[in-house]
Amino acid sequence: MSARDAILAALGPASGDDLDRAAAALLIDPERPPVDPTQLEETFAARLLLPSVAASYAAVAGFADVPAAIAAYCAEHGLPRHLCAPPDPRLDAADWSGIDRHLDPAPDEPLALAVAECGVAETGSLVMRTAPTAPMLPNFLALHHVVVVPRLVAYLEDALPTEPMPRGYYWITGVSGTTDIEGTYVRGAHGPRYLHVIRLISEN
Amino acid sequence: MTAAFAARVDAALADPVLKIAVERTAGTAEAKRTLAVDAFPDFEAARTRAAAIKDHVVANLGAYLERFEANATAAGATVHWASTAQEACDIVLALCRQAKAKSVARSKSMLGEEIGLPHALAEAGIERIETDLAEHIIQLAGERPSHIIWPAMHKTREQVSALFKASHHAPHEEETIAAMAESARRHLRDAMLGADVGISGANFLVADTGAVCTVTNEGNAELSLVPPRMHIVTAGIEKIVPSMPHAVHLLRMLSRSATGAPLSQYTTFYTGPRRPGDRDGPAEMHIVLVDNGRTRMRREGLAEMLRCIRCGACMNHCVVFRQIGGHAYGGTYPGPMGAVLTPAIDGLAASRDLPNACTLNGKCQEVCPVRIPLPTLLRGWREKSWREGLEPASVRSGLALWAWFARRPRLYRAATATALKSARLMGGGWLSRLPLAGGWTRHRDMPAPAPKSFMDQYRQGRRR
Amino acid sequence: MPAPDRPRVALFVTCLVDLMRPSIGFASIAALEDAGCEVIVPEAQTCCGQPALNSGDRSTAADIARRTIAALEGHDAVVVPSGSCAATIRVHYPEILEDDPAWFPRAQALAAKTWEVMAYLDEVRGWRPTNVDLPATATYHDSCSGLRELGIKHQPRRLLAAVGGLGLTPLAGAETCCGFGGTFCVKYPAISNAIVGEKAAAIDATGAQLLLAGDLGCLMNMAGKLHRDGSPVRAFHAVEILAGMGDGPAIGETA
Numbered sequence: 001m002s003a004r005d006a007i008l009a010a011l012g013p014a015s016g017d018d019l020d021r022a023a024a025a026l027l028i029d030p031e032r033p034p035v036d037p038t039q040l041e042e043t044f045a046a047r048l049l050l051p052s053v054a055a056s057y058a059a060v061a062g063f064a065d066v067p068a069a070i071a072a073y074c075a076e077h078g079l080p081r082h083l084c085a086p087p088d089p090r091l092d093a094a095d096w097s098g099i100d101r102h103l104d105p106a107p108d109e110p111l112a113l114a115v116a117e118c119g120v121a122e123t124g125s126l127v128m129r130t131a132p133t134a135p136m137l138p139n140f141l142a143l144h145h146v147v148v149v150p151r152l153v154a155y156l157e158d159a160l161p162t163e164p165m166p167r168g169y170y171w172i173t174g175v176s177g178t179t180d181i182e183g184t185y186v187r188g189a190h191g192p193r194y195l196h197v198i199r200l201i202s203e204n
Numbered sequence: 205m206t207a208a209f210a211a212r213v214d215a216a217l218a219d220p221v222l223k224i225a226v227e228r229t230a231g232t233a234e235a236k237r238t239l240a241v242d243a244f245p246d247f248e249a250a251r252t253r254a255a256a257i258k259d260h261v262v263a264n265l266g267a268y269l270e271r272f273e274a275n276a277t278a279a280g281a282t283v284h285w286a287s288t289a290q291e292a293c294d295i296v297l298a299l300c301r302q303a304k305a306k307s308v309a310r311s312k313s314m315l316g317e318e319i320g321l322p323h324a325l326a327e328a329g330i331e332r333i334e335t336d337l338a339e340h341i342i343q344l345a346g347e348r349p350s351h352i353i354w355p356a357m358h359k360t361r362e363q364v365s366a367l368f369k370a371s372h373h374a375p376h377e378e379e380t381i382a383a384m385a386e387s388a389r390r391h392l393r394d395a396m397l398g399a400d401v402g403i404s405g406a407n408f409l410v411a412d413t414g415a416v417c418t419v420t421n422e423g424n425a426e427l428s429l430v431p432p433r434m435h436i437v438t439a440g441i442e443k444i445v446p447s448m449p450h451a452v453h454l455l456r457m458l459s460r461s462a463t464g465a466p467l468s469q470y471t472t473f474y475t476g477p478r479r480p481g482d483r484d485g486p487a488e489m490h491i492v493l494v495d496n497g498r499t500r501m502r503r504e505g506l507a508e509m510l511r512c513i514r515c516g517a518c519m520n521h522c523v524v525f526r527q528i529g530g531h532a533y534g535g536t537y538p539g540p541m542g543a544v545l546t547p548a549i550d551g552l553a554a555s556r557d558l559p560n561a562c563t564l565n566g567k568c569q570e571v572c573p574v575r576i577p578l579p580t581l582l583r584g585w586r587e588k589s590w591r592e593g594l595e596p597a598s599v600r601s602g603l604a605l606w607a608w609f610a611r612r613p614r615l616y617r618a619a620t621a622t623a624l625k626s627a628r629l630m631g632g633g634w635l636s637r638l639p640l641a642g643g644w645t646r647h648r649d650m651p652a653p654a655p656k657s658f659m660d661q662y663r664q665g666r667r668r
Numbered sequence: 669m670p671a672p673d674r675p676r677v678a679l680f681v682t683c684l685v686d687l688m689r690p691s692i693g694f695a696s697i698a699a700l701e702d703a704g705c706e707v708i709v710p711e712a713q714t715c716c717g718q719p720a721l722n723s724g725d726r727s728t729a730a731d732i733a734r735r736t737i738a739a740l741e742g743h744d745a746v747v748v749p750s751g752s753c754a755a756t757i758r759v760h761y762p763e764i765l766e767d768d769p770a771w772f773p774r775a776q777a778l779a780a781k782t783w784e785v786m787a788y789l790d791e792v793r794g795w796r797p798t799n800v801d802l803p804a805t806a807t808y809h810d811s812c813s814g815l816r817e818l819g820i821k822h823q824p825r826r827l828l829a830a831v832g833g834l835g836l837t838p839l840a841g842a843e844t845c846c847g848f849g850g851t852f853c854v855k856y857p858a859i860s861n862a863i864v865g866e867k868a869a870a871i872d873a874t875g876a877q878l879l880l881a882g883d884l885g886c887l888m889n890m891a892g893k894l895h896r897d898g899s900p901v902r903a904f905h906a907v908e909i910l911a912g913m914g915d916g917p918a919i920g921e922t923a
Contacts, residue, residue, distance in 0.1 A: 003495070004285035007441065010499035011266035019264055023446035026257050030453055031250035033243070033466070052465040087483075103483070107397055123467045132481030140427040140470075156455075156467075160448045165279065165413045167479050168430075170472035176423040177469055178385060180338035180356055181364050183229040186385040189337055190392065191423040205856060217858055523845045527862040561856050563849025563863075564722065565812035586724030595723065599855075603720060607728045610683075610714045611735060620687055632922040634895050643854035647861035648892035651688060651920035658681050658690035662709050668698050 033122055035154040040121045041199075044152050047124025048197055053174040054187070055124070055195040061202045063090045066148055067099055069198045070113065073146060077194070083111040083146075084138045090115065091148075105138040112142035112192075116172075118151040119197070120159050123173055126197070127159040130168035139172070145192035147172070150203035209557040212532040219529075221360050226529050229357040230520040236464025237517060237571070244460065254457045255575040258511035261444050262502060268411045268444045269493065275414030279476030281489040289319035292438055292494045296321060296403065297328050299436055299490050305330055305400035309428035311418065312336035313405025314352050314514060315440050318536045318549065319496060321403070333395045335424040337388055344371050350530030352537060353462050353516040358529050392424075402429035402486065406439035407513070408454065409491075412447045415473040416491060419458065423470045435474065435486040441493050442510040448473075454513055457573035461515035501548050505584055509544050511574040518568035518578060524561060533558060540568035540578045547585050556594045559585035620657055627653045675744035677705040677788075680736075682753045683715035684884045689919065692884060695911035696749045696785050702911075703795035705745075712739035716756040722850050726764055733761045734771055737778050745792070746782040749907055750883050751814020752850075754784040759817050784814055785907050786882060790823035796830040802914040803833035806878035807871060808906070810843050811886045824882055824906045831909060837874045841867070848889040860889075868893040871901055878918075879903040891919045 001009070035043055048055040060069050074081050085091060085101040091113070105112060115134065116126040126147045130136050139145055153159050161169055176191035187193045205213075216222055241247045261268055273283045286292035300308060308330055310316065322343075325332045334343040338356035342349060344367040349355030356364070361381055368384055369375045372391040376383035404425050408417040416437050418425040429435050445451045451473075459465045478485035501509055519525040519539025530538035535546030535555060543558035559582040568578045589595055609616040630638075634649040644650055677700055685692045697707045717732030736757070740746045748754035761775040789795045808828070814820035828834060847853065847863025854860075867890055871879050879894070879901050881887050891903035902918035917923045 002285065003287040003291055006287050007285055007493070007495050007499060008266045008269065010495075010503070011269070014264040014267035017264075019267060019446070022260055022264075023450065026253065026260060026446075027449050027453070030449075031244070031246045031253065032456065034245060047466075050466070052463075052469070107393060125467060125471075130479075130482060130485065132479075132483065135483035136426065137430045137484045140423045140430070156452045157449050160452070165415055165473065165475035167476055167482060167485050168426075168472060168474060169415070170426070170470065171467065172470060173465075173467045174421075174469035176421075178337045178422050179229070179232075179463075180336070180341065180354060181359070181381045181384060182225065182361050183232045183354070183357070184361075184381045186382050188389065189385055189422040189424070190335070190389055190396075190427050213856070213858060217862055523847060523863045524859055527859055561852070561859060563812070563845050563847060563852045563860075565845035565849070566816035567812070567843075567845065570816060583722070583724070586722070587726050588724070590724030590726070599723065603723055603725060603728070606715075607720055607725070607732065610717070610732050613712045613714050613739075616714045624687065634892075634920045636896070641854065643857035643860075644892070646857055647896065648864065648889065649895045649920065650892055651888060652922075653687050654690050656690070658686040658693040659709070659711075661690055662693070666694065668694050 032155060035121045037154055040152045040154060043121040044119050044124060047121065050124060053124045055174070055197050057197045057199065059199045059201050062200050063203070064094050066091060066198060067094050067096050070099060070146060073196055074111070077144065079111055079144065083113050084109050084142060085113040086115065086134050088115050088133045105141050107141070109138060109142040111144040111146065112138035113146045113148070114139050115148045115150065118153050118159055119149040119199070120153055120156055120171070122155045125156065125171040125173040128170045128172060129161065129166040131166060136168045140176070140191040142192060143188065144194045144196065145175070146196045146198060148198045148200060150200045206557055209534065209561070212534055213528050216528040216532040222358050222529050223527070225358050225360055226526060229354050230526055233463060233516070233520045237461060237520070240460040240464040240466070250453070250457060251573055251575050254454055254573055255511055257445065257450050257453060258574050261446065262442060262507050262510045265441060265444065265502070268446065269441060272409050272411040272414060272444055275412060276476070276491055277414070279414045281414065281476045281491055284490060284492045286492055286494045289496050292319045292492055292496065293321055293324035295492050296436055296438065297324060299434065300328070300330055300401055303401050303434045307331035307333060307395070307399045308401040308403050309333045309335050309396045309399035309432065310339070311402065311404040311420070311425035311428050312339045312355065313438060314536060315405045315438050315494060316403065317349060319438065319494060321438065333392065333399055335392060335396055335428040337385065337422060340388055340392060341367060348531065350538065351516060351519065352514050358531065396428045397431050399428065399432050401434045401436060402432040403436045403438065404429055406437050406443050407458070408445050408451045409439055409443045410448055410451055410473065411444055413475055415475040417451055417471065417473050419455070419468045419471050421469045426470060426472055429474070429486065430484050433486055434488045434490065437491045438494055439491065441495055441498050458513050458515050461517040461571070461573040497548050506544070506548060506581060508576050509581060511576055512541055513574060515573055517571045517573065521567045521571045523563065523565065540582070544578060544581045544585070552585060552589055552592070553594055556589045559589070617657070617659055621660060624653050624655065624657060628655055673704070675705050677707050678740050678743035678746045679707050679709050680713055680716070680740060680746055680748045680753065680757070681709065682748060682750045682884070685749055688888065689884055689905070691908055691913060691916065692749050692905045695905070695908040695913050696747065698911040699785070699789055699795070699797070699907055700747060703789055703793040705793070708743060710739045716753045718753065718756050719851060721756065721760060721764065730764045730768070733764055733775065737761065737771065737774050741774060741778050744781065745788065746778065747785050747788045748782065749785045749905065751784050751811050751818055751820055752883055752885065754782055755813040755817035757782045784818055784820055784882065786824045786827055787818065787820050790826055797827065797910045797912070800910065800912045801832035802909060804878055804914070805835045805837055805876045806880050807837045807839040807874040807876040808842060809839055809846060809879065809881040809886065809890065811881055811883035812845050814882055815843060820882065827910050828880070828906060834909070837876045839874055840870050846886045846890050848886045850885065853889060864889050864893045868897055868899065872899050877902065880906040880909060882906055887919055895920055
């Protein structure tokens with residue numbers, strides 16, 4: 001008997017209830033931190049300041065303003081205007097003169113830019129998905145991670161994919177941190193040490 | 205107490221550093237969890253829901269596993285099944301050989317530890333890069349994890365510093381924890397990016413999408429699973445959740461219970477291999493579903509233990525764990541959950557001390573996010589140990605004698621009167637040495653017994 | 669059924685109180701009588717069976733449970749000056765007898781009317797000590813079984829607040845186990861000692877003169893450690909204080 005058959009035989013048939021209905025019944029009115037739907041912007045911005053997230057934040061109007069926001073971030077942190085950026089047509093449409101963009105991240109990439117699906121007010125999470133226009137690796141490699149957030153939702157449930165899952169679907173809620181040595185929190189364990197959110201107000 | 209357990213306990217209690225190290229990490233986790241739970245609207249109701257979700261899954265596990273398999277396969281992943289630890293390791297090694305892997309990057313997984321994967325990879329001559337910082341530390345030290353969330357919690361900064369200086373190519377110069385972490389970052393990055401295979405566990409397996417969910421604070425899973433051409437997941441069959449919203453509820457509970465954070469820094473759902481046009485991601489994804497005793501646990505009265513989401517709250521809040529640390533438990537999983545799991549995995553005869561070395565104070569159950577009745581399950585192991593005659597003869601005969609009297613009130617009174625009479629010879633007040641109670645008086649004084657029992661005094665008319 | 673005006677209450681003394689500190693039993697009687705109860709001490713009682721239960725000897729535990737049920741059931745209520753022994757009757761008797769069709773209903777019926785003494789005085793009788801004074805500072809440890817299996821937390825504090833002159837100082841980690849654990853403390857003495865060592869230090873750090881709790885096992889463990897460490901803190905069962913016996917010898921003191 002294969003291991004599969006042995007395991008399934010040992011587990012026996014399902015309990016006989018309608019699985020989907022029983023599973024759905026477990027999700028009615030889930031307990032979760034309340035989010036005021038009229039205060040999504042304020043709540044999201046406040047969550048970014050939590051110690052476990054510790055992201056900086058800038059608000060601009062739309063995608064056309066992203067290059068200037070990046071330039072300001074680079075100036076503030078003394079970084080060259082040189083970054084790894086995804087081949088996202090919404091970014092390409094902006095004017096990037098004076099800023100050098102490349103597609104493939106270097107192993108010691110200083111700055112990577114990404115576009116989130118949305119931000120989540122409940123947790124301050126940035127919702128990401130892989131696509132030909134959205135690689136994953138740069139977001140975990142670069143020291144500075146800058147994420148454009150075109151839209152906000154209230155709860156994690158609101159951010160879940162409705163169409164088939166992308167290969168990678170992920171929530172970023174802070175930087176690469178560790179408490180593995182004596183419980184002391186260190187930022188930049190493997191990946192980003194800094195997280196910067198550029199919120200696009202007029203895209204919502 | 206078995207000699208092996210006694211030796212591990214003595215070593216732990218004699219280690220002046222261990223207590224400090226454990227207290228620092230577990231104490232911080234306890235304080236942060238309390239804040240997070242107090243801030244949550246109705247954590248008790250949320251625990252009840254979490255337990256109900258897991259019970260629903262465990263009751264219908266076969267159906268959900270088939271559903272997961274179908275959806276993961278449709279997304280392009282290959283699903284493997286393993287009844288035993290050995291089978292699971294064999295599958296992983298065969299996949300590594302198929303990928304012609306010289307090195308694998310591993311992202312911390314307790315299931316991997318449980319099935320002995322680090323050892324199996326070493327035997328097969330495959331270089332293993334542990335990418336979680338704590339796992340990297342204990343790999344350098346040649347040790348096992350001492351906690352399921354903080355595997356290196358028993359190590360001090362000085363010990364970590366020495367390990368890094370002896371093995372990193374460009375070690376830190378400044379003796380700070382930040383500099384040590386930076387040294388590991390430099391050291392691990394190239395190895396991670398150059399690995400042929402990435403191996404992870406799973407925090408959740410989502411049945412209706414075929415997604416595998418990992419949770420990390422370091423981002424090491426993502427960094428080590430995206431570049432290699434093959435991603436292998438090893439996961440216990442109980443990791444299933446019906447759908448993404450179910451995973452969301454359990455994630456809220458997991459992070460708050462483990463670290464007190466509303467959500468861990470990186471939560472990732474992997475569904476199948478690289479898609480056409482993707483710029484990165486593995487070409488192959490393999491998922492190994494591991495039983496290793498879980499179907500037996502479900503059948504033999506331990507179904508509630510299969511709710512466990514591996515948050516570590518039970519051990520962080522355990523008075524025994526806080527004194528002896530994780531290694532003293534001698535298994536893959538320490539603390540209360542380990543005391544329930546280890547006898548199921550390694551056999552009760554070798555681990556019967558674990559369910560006994562517990563005060564049954566109930567704190568673990570109180571903090572468990574999925575309401576596992578840990579004390580009840582530990583009592584269950586004690587009963588099995590008693591039935592199977594594993595308890596020492598001295599304990600059995602002592603208890604039998606006591607029970608014989610306890611069933612016979614009149615003889616019990618006579619015997620206790622005699623005992624109290626002879627105890628009077630030892631004097632009153634505090635006793636610092638007592639026959640047959642050396643375990644007590646080695647460490648504390650014993651109040652002298654009453655000159656006369658309550659029952660005798662009452663019978664003789666005393667009322668106040 | 670409404671509680672009778674003068675309920676007939678069986679006192680289950682517990683084996684530890686019987687042999688080690690009878691004054692806790694007499695204090696319980698005094699408080700219960702003051703609260704309007706007729707107190708009966710059934711002759712056939714011995715031990716609740718916890719040593720067997722916690723050692724895994726379920727059949728002996730069940731046997732002792734049946735005998736204890738028979739000894740106690742013919743009363744309006746059963747009152748126990750110990751959270752852990754009360755919890756054994758209230759929580760564990762129905763569990764260990766659930767497969768015994770003759771005894772399970774009797775176990776359930778007894779469980780429903782069994783109370784830890786301070787919970788009974790406070791919740792059922794609404795009693796408060798009157799004219800009891802003890803000018804002293806005390807700290808209170810919540811014993812685990814009472815706290816987590818019976819929900820005893822506020823009852824002793826409400827009762828002690830009515831003792832004139834008594835000040836309660838909060839104990840850091842009041843809900844943390846003292847390391848007694850019944851047979852645990854003699855089976856794993858080194859671990860138990862490490863746990864009670866921390867508890868004793870926390871008690872000392874309150875600066876209180878008295879340590880109070882509701883379980884003699886835990887009290888003997890903590891008081892024994894405090895005494896070995898040379899601490900001046902004196903220990904009483906809280907019901908002794910409530911019955912006005914706080915001027916007598918503390919645990920381990922000669923009369």
